Amino acid sequence: xxxxxxxxxxxxxxxxxxxxxxxxxxxxxxxxxxxxxxxxxxxxxxxxxxxxxxxxxxxxxxxxxxxxxxxxxxxxxxxxxxxxxxxxxxxxxxxxxx
Amino acid sequence: xxxxxxxxxxxxxxxxxxxxxxxxxxxxxxxxxxxxxxxxxxxxxxxxxxxxxxxxxxxxxxxxxxxxxxxxxxxxxxxxxxxxxxxxxxxxxxxxxxxxxxxxxxxxxxxxxxxxxxxxxxxxxxxxxxxxxxxxxxxxxxxxxxxxxxxxxxxxxxxxxxxxxxxxxxxxxxxxxxxxxxxxxxxxxxxxxxxxxxxxxxxxxxxxxxxxxxxxxxxxxxxxxxxxxxxxxxxxxxxxxxxxxxxxxxxxxxxxxxxxxxxxxxxxxxxxxxxxxxxxxxxxxxxxxxxxxxxxxxxxxxxxxxxxxxxxxxxxxxxxxxxxxxxxxxxxxxxxxxxxxxxxxxxxxxxxxxxxxxxxxxxxxxxxxx
Numbered sequence: 001x002x003x004x005x006x007x008x009x010x011x012x013x014x015x016x017x018x019x020x021x022x023x024x025x026x027x028x029x030x031x032x033x034x035x036x037x038x039x040x041x042x043x044x045x046x047x048x049x050x051x052x053x054x055x056x057x058x059x060x061x062x063x064x065x066x067x068x069x070x071x072x073x074x075x076x077x078x079x080x081x082x083x084x085x086x087x088x089x090x091x092x093x094x095x096x097x098x
Numbered sequence: 099x100x101x102x103x104x105x106x107x108x109x110x111x112x113x114x115x116x117x118x119x120x121x122x123x124x125x126x127x128x129x130x131x132x133x134x135x136x137x138x139x140x141x142x143x144x145x146x147x148x149x150x151x152x153x154x155x156x157x158x159x160x161x162x163x164x165x166x167x168x169x170x171x172x173x174x175x176x177x178x179x180x181x182x183x184x185x186x187x188x189x190x191x192x193x194x195x196x197x198x199x200x201x202x203x204x205x206x207x208x209x210x211x212x213x214x215x216x217x218x219x220x221x222x223x224x225x226x227x228x229x230x231x232x233x234x235x236x237x238x239x240x241x242x243x244x245x246x247x248x249x250x251x252x253x254x255x256x257x258x259x260x261x262x263x264x265x266x267x268x269x270x271x272x273x274x275x276x277x278x279x280x281x282x283x284x285x286x287x288x289x290x291x292x293x294x295x296x297x298x299x300x301x302x303x304x305x306x307x308x309x310x311x312x313x314x315x316x317x318x319x320x321x322x323x324x325x326x327x328x329x330x331x332x333x334x335x336x337x338x339x340x341x342x343x344x345x346x347x348x349x350x351x352x353x354x355x356x357x358x359x360x361x362x363x364x365x366x367x368x369x370x371x372x373x374x375x376x377x378x379x380x381x382x383x384x385x386x387x388x389x390x391x392x393x394x395x396x397x398x399x400x401x402x403x404x405x406x407x408x409x410x411x412x413x414x415x416x417x418x419x420x421x422x423x424x425x426x427x428x429x430x431x432x433x434x435x436x437x438x439x440x441x442x443x444x445x446x447x448x449x450x451x452x453x454x455x456x457x458x459x460x461x462x463x464x465x466x467x468x
Contacts (some may be wrong), residue, residue, distance in 0.1 A: 007157075009157070010131060010158065043174040046177045048158075050159070051180060052180055094157070
């Protein structure tokens with residue numbers, strides 16, 4: 001079970017609290033966790049990654065086990081702590097704008 | 099008893115303002131989609147309780163929300179706007195070609211005749227249509243063939259901001275794109291023609307240029323779909339032939355720069371604009387917020403000031419932030435970048451603020467409910 005923490009606006013869109021739990025089949029990667037998130041919460045499709053390019057949106061950041069994974073390729077495996085569920089995978093709206 | 103519902107999109111959420119037909123006492127809703135930019139909200143002419151909202155931010159991209167109970171509850175619908183085929187390129191600021199990239203939805207226009215059909219005008223400029231209530235969207239790609247490679251974004255982005263559906267002919271649609279111009283289709287959106295002959299834009303040396311004109315807004319009275327009114331970057335214009343040619347009707351306006359234009363609900367020759375000082379200073383001339391009305395279809399204009407601030411006012415009224423109701427005594431409404439929404443229940447003779455401290459207003463639409 002992967003624990004995913006969401007920024008406020010995605011919580012309101014998906015009508016969930018700060019943290020959701022996702023079941024991932026196979027190797028848990030950045031890409032597979034977003035796939036699972038969008039499948040379980042269709043309202044979030046297109047909000048974390050661009051529909052056309054499939055790339056992370058500019059002002060979205062990914063953190064796990066104290067590491068900034070935002071610039072890692074989307075097929076990067078998630079850290080063991082996240083896979084075991086002892087640490088959350090954090091999707092963060094970057095500090096920017098007014 | 100009739101009532102009025104005013105749909106206000108702002109920089110930080112949406113608000114619904116409601117009143118009975120007297121339009122003296124107003125209720126302002128709690129913010130909807132708080133914290134998001136709401137470029138536009140609009141209701142279906144066929145089913146007033148069906149509303150659409152364009153919700154976006156720079157962080158999380160574009161959402162479309164739909165309500166089927168007049169705005170009490172909302173559900174996200176489809177937000178996948180992908181250009182048809184290979185999108186190609188348009189003109190960029192440095193003269194090179196630049197790929198089309200979807201940014202946001204500026205305009206949502208529900209069909210006049212099909213309950214689940216709704217059109218979306220987007221940036222980078224293109225037209226999309228949904229026939230399933232907003233769940234899925236398909237581009238009307240013929241529009242970008244109307245010299246799209248020569249379109250170039252203005253300061254506000256290359257946005258398709260105006261959609262006017264012809265009530266007499268479902269196959270005919272008028273649209274306008276910032277810094278590209280006005281366009282018309284006669285075949286339901288398959289093919290499009292630039293309709294910009296007669297526009298004079300000082301920034302364009304070629305006076306016969308088919309595209310490149312910065313059209314800010316279009317308006318039409320449903321009883322006469324061949325007559326179009328236009329607020330351009332500079333100049334207020336009129337066409338008698340569905341846009342085939344245009345003549346200037348700026349007349350005695352203190353400035354012919356502005357953003358919105360609207361037509362009275364019952365008087366096809368009565369039109370409204372809000373003059374702005376210049377393209378460099380986006381606020382009313384002399385700090386006086388004045389709506390100008392022409393009862394002659396242009397050229398002769400009168401200032402409407404009663405109830406509007408006449409000193410120290412430096413707000414702007416954006417292109418989608420002026421609208422009318424259809425009650426017997428026509429109501430006129432506009433919102434400002436200062437967060438005020440003003441209403442007139444007497445065709446503009448007098449005004450009152452119906453909301454005063456909202457975030458910057460991006461759009462205003464009005465529904466007249468039975």
